[in-house]
Amino acid sequence: MTQDNTALTDISVSLGEDYPEIRESVRRICKDFPGEYWRDLDERSAYPDAFVKALTEAGYLSVLIPETYGGAGLPLRAASVILEEIHSSGCSAGACHAQMYTMGTLLRHGSEEQKRRFLPDIAAGKLRLQAFGITEPTTGSDTTQIKTKADLVSDPAGDYYLVNGQKVWTSRALQSDLMMLLVRTTPADQVSRKTEGLSVLLVDMRQARGKGLEIRPIKAMVNHNTTEIFIDQLRVPAENRIGEEGKGFRYILDGMNAERIIAASEAIGDARWFIRKASTYANERVVFGRPIGKNQGVQFPIARAYTELVAAEMMVRKATALFAAGLPCGEDANIAKLLSTEAAWHAAEACLQTHGGFGFASEYDVERKWREVRVMQVAPVSTNLILSYVAEHVLGMPRSY
Numbered sequence: 001m002t003q004d005n006t007a008l009t010d011i012s013v014s015l016g017e018d019y020p021e022i023r024e025s026v027r028r029i030c031k032d033f034p035g036e037y038w039r040d041l042d043e044r045s046a047y048p049d050a051f052v053k054a055l056t057e058a059g060y061l062s063v064l065i066p067e068t069y070g071g072a073g074l075p076l077r078a079a080s081v082i083l084e085e086i087h088s089s090g091c092s093a094g095a096c097h098a099q100m101y102t103m104g105t106l107l108r109h110g111s112e113e114q115k116r117r118f119l120p121d122i123a124a125g126k127l128r129l130q131a132f133g134i135t136e137p138t139t140g141s142d143t144t145q146i147k148t149k150a151d152l153v154s155d156p157a158g159d160y161y162l163v164n165g166q167k168v169w170t171s172r173a174l175q176s177d178l179m180m181l182l183v184r185t186t187p188a189d190q191v192s193r194k195t196e197g198l199s200v201l202l203v204d205m206r207q208a209r210g211k212g213l214e215i216r217p218i219k220a221m222v223n224h225n226t227t228e229i230f231i232d233q234l235r236v237p238a239e240n241r242i243g244e245e246g247k248g249f250r251y252i253l254d255g256m257n258a259e260r261i262i263a264a265s266e267a268i269g270d271a272r273w274f275i276r277k278a279s280t281y282a283n284e285r286v287v288f289g290r291p292i293g294k295n296q297g298v299q300f301p302i303a304r305a306y307t308e309l310v311a312a313e314m315m316v317r318k319a320t321a322l323f324a325a326g327l328p329c330g331e332d333a334n335i336a337k338l339l340s341t342e343a344a345w346h347a348a349e350a351c352l353q354t355h356g357g358f359g360f361a362s363e364y365d366v367e368r369k370w371r372e373v374r375v376m377q378v379a380p381v382s383t384n385l386i387l388s389y390v391a392e393h394v395l396g397m398p399r400s401y
């Protein structure tokens with residue numbers, strides 16, 4: 001029923017503050033980007049250029065790139081720690097985490113030539129790989145049914161794909177040089193399995209904009225620099241296809257466990273921030289002649305959120321350890337994502353409630369962070385889709401869709 005865990009006795013999970021130097025250094029960087037910085041960006045729907053530059057220069061966005069290509073060659077846990085610390089410091093990695101989400105697809109399935117062409121410049125901060133175009137307006141969570149299509153055209157000057165379609169919620173497209181784009185290369189009615197016929201193209205948006213690629217920002221509840229993308233007769237060199245034609249869905253799926261673990265780590269950081277903020281305020285705010293934190297009605301939601309955080313963090317560490325050992329971790333990565341985003345949401349609710357009316361005042365940063373963690377129930381994967389994974393793949397119940 002569940003995954004075979006018999007071979008797992010040798011897996012060790014570190015407790016406490018692993019990667020202490022990285023944590024300390026990330027905290028130091030984040031100190032330069034306090035609440036006022038994020039509030040101002042939020043008001044202007046602007047991108048945190050200075051913050052992303054500081055992280056890039058410190059090498060933190062390229063930790064997953066192997067040393068041969070100019071990165072630090074660290075494991076996924078290091079990326080998790082960086083993102084957790086960013087969020088625990090009250091900052092947001094939403095502007096730059098995609099480089100870590102998408103990296104695995106290029107590392108595992110890209111050709112040696114592609115890795116040499118792109119990775120050193122990404123590692124040096126000269127090239128930004130921050131956009132990930134999967135979701136489409138008419139297909140949503142049903143990824144295998146995407147309609148953006150790419151037809152291979154033979155050309156003496158070099159074969160290319162002619163791409164037509166539309167993407168939605170493509171975050172950071174205006175702040176990225178490259179976009180990893182999922183397209184249909186074989187019509188849905190000509191494939192034997194619905195997971196076949198999709199391919200991944202690496203689109204150089206510097207060349208594509210104005211030549212078949214149009215990007216329009218979406219005004220949203222959170223400042224996530226997200227956009228919709230219209231693609232009309234866009235030429236993408238065939239040499240920019242990652243891996244084999246038709247196998248793109250598998251490549252994307254391959255990266256999903258890492259994506260879930262990374263998103264879960266951000267949620268852990270957010271939960272820590274909310275719990276710290278709520279406990280501090282509960283101790284300081286005096287009403288009826290005593291700190292509000294003396295009331296169990298105020299204490300308990302914060303304490304409960306903390307217990308959920310601790311449990312979720314263990315799952316994140318377990319999933320990461322399995323991932324690092326190259327063992328199946330779909331169940332654990334999905335559960336880690338679900339538990340940590342719920343822990344973060346409950347911590348956000350407790351923090352907002354603890355702050356009473358002041359929780360709604362922008363200058364406390366609580367309402368902004370509250371909006372940000374709410375998104376995690378929907379993106380990068382919605383809670384229902386995780387539950388249906390657990391129901392079907394772990395508990396053996398019938399497929400529901």
Ligand SMILES: Cc1cc2nc3c(=O)[nH]c(=O)nc-3n(C[C@H](O)[C@H](O)[C@H](O)COP(=O)(O)OP(=O)(O)OC[C@H]3O[C@@H](n4cnc5c(N)ncnc54)[C@H](O)[C@@H]3O)c2cc1C
Pocket residue numbers: 131132133134135139140141142168169170171172220222224226375378379380381382383384385388400401
């Ligand atoms: C801020 C933000 C940033 C994003 N960034 C990106 C990005 O960079 N790249 C990208 O490709 N996408 C991105 N997304 C899209 C995100 O991944 C999708 O919103 C998400 O996968 C859900 O798809 P949908 O919005 O179309 O919802 P739908 O698929 O329409 O689902 C709507 C609701 O119905 C539920 N539902 C649907 N089917 C089922 C089912 N079979 N069983 C149970 N419940 C079901 C869902 O859980 C959801 O609650 C982003 C979204 C947001 C909000």
